[in-house]
Amino acid sequence: MVDNLKTVFRLYRRYAVMDLLWLLRDTRYFFIQVLSDGISGGCTVAGVYLLSLNFDHFAGMKQSEILFMMGYALFVDGIFNLFFIGNNSGFISRIVGRGQLDHLIIQPVPLWAELLAQGFSPFSGSPLFLFGTGLAIYGAIKAGIIINAVWLSIFLFYGICSCLLIMSFLYIISCMAFYAPAAAEEISMVGRDLFSTLKTYPLGSMNPVVKRLFLTVLPIGLSAWFPSLLLLKAGTEGITALAFLPSLYLPGVTLVFMLTVLLLFKKGMKHYERYGSPRYTGFGFR
């Protein structure tokens, strides 16, 4: 295990260097990218802020609380971009559907280590993370949250859990690409869009059945709304105000989703080893 961790850190270091080299490959491209990231991030923040202005007391949340929730959602997207945006790492259905797992299998490292590390883009993928962090902190201050080390740790922990939950969900649906590679090649993009469009919607006044659905099998509510409520409570009333079971719900569901990924991905890999990439499978010929 220690060797595997060493491998992961070695790979993280290499991919970080490659990301920096890629970002700085050309002065003109670099400035265009910085400018476009700046415009895109600025628009996202402005859009979120303007939306929050119109949704004061919407679904039981105050404007500042909605702003915080949206900042949290951006922060989660930022973690995703930072760690999984490179080389289709977060869009695993593309790798599976296009038969690119072959390239990973011939590398002498555990498959999980390569998949975990190859998306690391700490330079080109960081703008959204910075904007998200900034907006979440601003929203937290506006919402009257007392920011301290403990609250920041929980914020970071929940943020990572939400990101891993999204990743797990994407991996689960992407496992279809093992069986129908051409048809499911883009399914992880569809899954990501589902979270992008719905996760900042407060579920407070929603139909209980839909709410339950969004907090369990289709965990959109766990990627922003639910953890934001907990963080708002912990930040304004103190950590002790958090009930034990609800505070463990997000990490618990994340764990269940991750274990499901492990199971389904292993099963998918068995299928891949048996039938290979699209060539000989029905619907998969390219």
Place this chain on the structure above:
Amino acid sequence: MNDMARQDTPALVLDKVTKEYSQWQRSGETKDIIRNLLRPEKRVVTALDQVSLVINSGEFVAYAGANGAGKSTTIKILSGILTPTKGGVTVLGLNPLKDRIPLMHRVGVLFGQRTELWWDHPVITSFQWKKDVWNIPDQVYEKNLQMVTELLDLPDILKTFARELSLGQRMRADIAMLLLHGPELIFLDEPTLGLDVLAKQQMIGFLKKLNKEYGTTVVVTSHDMDDLEEMAQRVVFINKGKIAFDGDFDSLRSVMGGFYRILVTTQPGVPALSLPEMKLLHSENDVHEYEFDRTKVPIHEVLGNLSNYSQILDLEIKKAPIEDVVASLYLSWKEN
């Protein structure tokens, strides 16, 4: 002791390996839509059928066959990408599926139509990436980098983005990257595909040198039989999932008879000569090409027959092109 054991272990062993795929069948008729949905028809394709093969360390083996014969499937099984339906596989004494990680430290795999280079980076960055992923010690990396840079003439392209390389340059860079960790055994799937004459010659020369001077075992697949003959000492032919031939190229020729070609140049205006047991292939500009089977008509007899004709200005005898031998072989397999 370990080295002794390694030398005694064959580079690879396929023991009665069978690989089957199921292929969905569709009639293409609208009346069959419901049946296709509810009870889809499947056909079992046997890519490899009880294939047994041993390749020893230091060999240079051409693995040949027509399209869909099972060449790439074999390479994928040997690389641990696919699992056989039946049978056993060991590569350098290891099980490719179970011992994938230690095995990949010792072998190199290159699929000719794909690249392992990072597209948006200069070639040297891909090499450094390889160093980290394979965890190649500094000394080994520097030594091998120097070796491949010299032998494959890389100085000009090391700093070039992979996306800007020509196909020949890209293949050279890919082969170089493949060798950075000093593999004992390399699998090359169609390494000469699409290369121009010069690039092909460079590639073939390099692979031969690698095998001869560094003792690297090479297993190479290609459609181009001339290339394979120039490179390898042994050829394994696969047809319909079975090994149809295993031996050297001369023996391969004799399978289809000992066919030779003879080019006869005559004085201007002399029609093609009628020669016993010799088949006229074509005549152009007073040069007539014949084919004969050496096992039926000995060469001295052919020369004796030709010596009767004073109109002959020049003669050239050569072996039948391997491509033609293989084409006849394919045809005979198809007919059988």
